[in-house]
Amino acid sequence: MKAVILCDFDGTIYRGDVYEDLLLKFGGSDAYELFEQYKRGEIRSQGVLESGWDTFHVSRGTLEAEMAGMEIDPDFPAFVSWCFEKGVKVGILSDGLDWYIRAVLANVGLENLPVFANQLQFEGEKAVFSYPYLDTSCPLCGDRFAVCKRNVILDFQHEGQKVIFIGDGSSDRCAAPAADLVIARRKLRIFCQQEKIPYLSFETFSDVLEQRTRILQAVEGSGELSTIIGEDNR
Numbered sequence: 241m242k243a244v245i246l247c248d249f250d251g252t253i254y255r256g257d258v259y260e261d262l263l264l265k266f267g268g269s270d271a272y273e274l275f276e277q278y279k280r281g282e283i284r285s286q287g288v289l290e291s292g293w294d295t296f297h298v299s300r301g302t303l304e305a306e307m308a309g310m311e312i313d314p315d316f317p318a319f320v321s322w323c324f325e326k327g328v329k330v331g332i333l334s335d336g337l338d339w340y341i342r343a344v345l346a347n348v349g350l351e352n353l354p355v356f357a358n359q360l361q362f363e364g365e366k367a368v369f370s371y372p373y374l375d376t377s378c379p380l381c382g383d384r385f386a387v388c389k390r391n392v393i394l395d396f397q398h399e400g401q402k403v404i405f406i407g408d409g410s411s412d413r414c415a416a417p418a419a420d421l422v423i424a425r426r427k428l429r430i431f432c433q434q435e436k437i438p439y440l441s442f443e444t445f446s447d448v449l450e451q452r453t454r455i456l457q458a459v460e461g462s463g464e465l466s467t468i469i470g471e472d473n474r
């Protein structure tokens with residue numbers, strides 16, 4: 241079976257937004273407004289990441305110590321274990337930063353999962369941002385977000401893999417029409433309803449685990465997707 245489950249991070253695996261939490265605690269007085277502008281779509285991901293970084297008034301070590309105490313959805317590790325048992329790969333597909341995603345996943349020993357996200361590397365203490373998945377031509381993400389989730393999904397599909405996508409927010413919109421199955425909450429669920437994209441609903445990874453039979457059916461292609469997801473989610 242060739243399949244991969246790609247999960248958004250902020251709002252999906254981590255209940256809040258890691259970078260927002262760090263900025264509100266350790267950023268400058270304009271950090272709040274920066275994030276509000278980002279949510280209103282007035283500045284792009286790159287803007288909030290880089291301008292936000294410049295407002296931090298603590299060391300990188302302090303930020304990393306804070307992240308060592310951040311908790312993810314308690315059922316996500318069990319979900320990953322189940323996927324591995326079934327031979328399904330798991331990756332993180334996020335418009336956040338690989339730096340904080342790996343740091344928070346390390347709290348549960350999952351820092352080695354593949355991460356498709358914006359990148360932050362350090363040259364000494366200097367922060368260097370890069371955007372390997374940016375696609376300004378994508379109609380659903382190109383003018384706002386820095387990771388085109390659709391393109392990452394299409395790359396897996398071109399290799400003959402089925403892709404199941406789990407997400408919640410605006411940066412997930414271009415992923416939804418591309419994925420073989422969408423598992424959605426919050427804004428992404430509303431988007432799927434508006435666009436008539438079939439989806440399974442979740443609030444927590446406990447809900448995702450409860451639907452594992454349907455997920456496996458979708459992965460294996462056993463049956464029509466509309467039958468697998470049922471009447472409620474079309």
Ligand SMILES: [Zn+2]
Nearest residue numbers: 378381388414
């Ligand atoms: Zn896109």
